[in-house]
Amino acid sequence: MSITRREFLAGATALAPMALAANPVRALAAESEFHFKYANNLPVTHPMNVRAREMAEAIHKETQGRVTLQIFPNNQLGSDTSMLSQLRAGGIDFFTLSGLILSTLVPAASITGIGFAFPDYAAVWKALDGDLGAYVRGQIEKADLVVMDKIWDNGFREITSSTKPIRTASDLKGFKIRVPVSPLWTSMFQAFGASPTSINFDEVYSALQTHLVDGEENPLAIISTAKLYEVQKYCSLTNHMWDGFWFLGNPQSWKRLPPDLQAIVARNINSAGMKERSDVAALNASLQSQLSSKGMVFNTTSPDSFRAQLRKAGFYAQWKAKYGEQAWGILERSTGKLA
Numbered sequence: 340m341s342i343t344r345r346e347f348l349a350g351a352t353a354l355a356p357m358a359l360a361a362n363p364v365r366a367l368a369a370e371s372e373f374h375f376k377y378a379n380n381l382p383v384t385h386p387m388n389v390r391a392r393e394m395a396e397a398i399h400k401e402t403q404g405r406v407t408l409q410i411f412p413n414n415q416l417g418s419d420t421s422m423l424s425q426l427r428a429g430g431i432d433f434f435t436l437s438g439l440i441l442s443t444l445v446p447a448a449s450i451t452g453i454g455f456a457f458p459d460y461a462a463v464w465k466a467l468d469g470d471l472g473a474y475v476r477g478q479i480e481k482a483d484l485v486v487m488d489k490i491w492d493n494g495f496r497e498i499t500s501s502t503k504p505i506r507t508a509s510d511l512k513g514f515k516i517r518v519p520v521s522p523l524w525t526s527m528f529q530a531f532g533a534s535p536t537s538i539n540f541d542e543v544y545s546a547l548q549t550h551l552v553d554g555e556e557n558p559l560a561i562i563s564t565a566k567l568y569e570v571q572k573y574c575s576l577t578n579h580m581w582d583g584f585w586f587l588g589n590p591q592s593w594k595r596l597p598p599d600l601q602a603i604v605a606r607n608i609n610s611a612g613m614k615e616r617s618d619v620a621a622l623n624a625s626l627q628s629q630l631s632s633k634g635m636v637f638n639t640t641s642p643d644s645f646r647a648q649l650r651k652a653g654f655y656a657q658w659k660a661k662y663g664e665q666a667w668g669i670l671e672r673s674t675g676k677l678a
Contacts, residue, residue: 373405375432376411376430376433377408377432378426380412380413382412382564384564385412390611390612390615391408391410393614395410406604408433420443420539426587426589427483432589433586434587435491435584435585437521437584438450438490439523441479441585442521445481445482447475447666448475450658451471452523453655454649455579456677457581457674463583465673467490470673471669471670474666479585483590484588486585487612488609489609489612489613491615493584494560495578495580496556497556497562497577497578498555498556499554499555499575500514502572502573504573504638505554505575505640506575506640508645511532512531513532513533514554515553516556517538517554518535518536520537523658526654526658527579527654531648531649536552543555544570547571555571556577559622562626562630562635563622563629568633574635576637576639659677659678
């Protein structure tokens with residue numbers, strides 16, 4: 340269910356200029372029995388939005404025009420925190436959000452992003468498609484949100500900088516870095532002795548451009564599609580945390596759908612999420628050379644000094660206490676001993 344890089348870029352190029360106005364299902368919205376708004380924070384060329392567009396078309400076709408999903412990418416309906424509020428109030432029907440940012444509402448959702456927990460994608464999908472994912476989804480549902488079964492991939496996160504490469508944990512001491520609005524991110528970089536600043540994604544480029552912060556951290560696919568290479572010189576391959584997007588729904592909107600239409604919508608959303616995972620993996624495999632050609636300087640790192648500093652600072656022990664023995668035990672069944 341993967342696409343080649345050429346096919347992906349062709350699809351993304353076709354999608355970019357159309358943005359919202361040319362969304363093929365939007366023109367049919369007035370004729371649909373159920374018209375839903377789906378918002379996300381990623382550029383229109385990111386695999387999430389390429390697959391979301393296909394998903395919306397498939398849902399419209401399979402429901403014989405009864406369900407229309409209108410896509411609002413790239414923070415067009417507001418910041419992450421604003422869109423989460425809109426989702427809960429019913430102004431937005433569906434929203435994809437990182438579990439680490441969702442943790443402001445559902446504290447357990449950030450457990451999937453514990454620093455240096457997952458060594459590779461095999462460990463990630465075993466956990467998120469297994470017991471850990473089921474546990475987090477249960478916590479999300481308790482917060483009165485609908486959540487789909489399959490989490491979408493954002494990727495392993497890397498640190499970029501305009502001033503210096505990051506090779507060991509000591510290089511982060513005093514480093515001014517943008518982090519998303521999430522206590523876990525702030526806590527982790529404070530444990531490294533950095534100076535983290537919480538900034539919503541729609542303001543990241545300008546914060547880097549004006550040197551409000553010297554660096555940020557994101558997966559390569561976002562560094563590329565958001566053109567952060569224009570304002571960052573160094574990219575350190577830290578793989579310091581894995582991040583993914585839960586596909587969330589407003590419960591009142593969801594209940595409006597008859598069970599047969601719920602099944603069609605959920606199946607297509609989960610299928611699109613699986614395809615997006617493959618797309619991100621394929622894209623990341625080739626992005627380092629592409630970003631290098633645009634002037635970014637890459638360096639590899641070892642996780643040893645970073646993990647040692649997190650243990651020394653009490654980061655793992657602190658978050659084990661926050662999540663509780665049950666949740667931490669489920670995490671360590673997938674990752675091995677952390678605290």
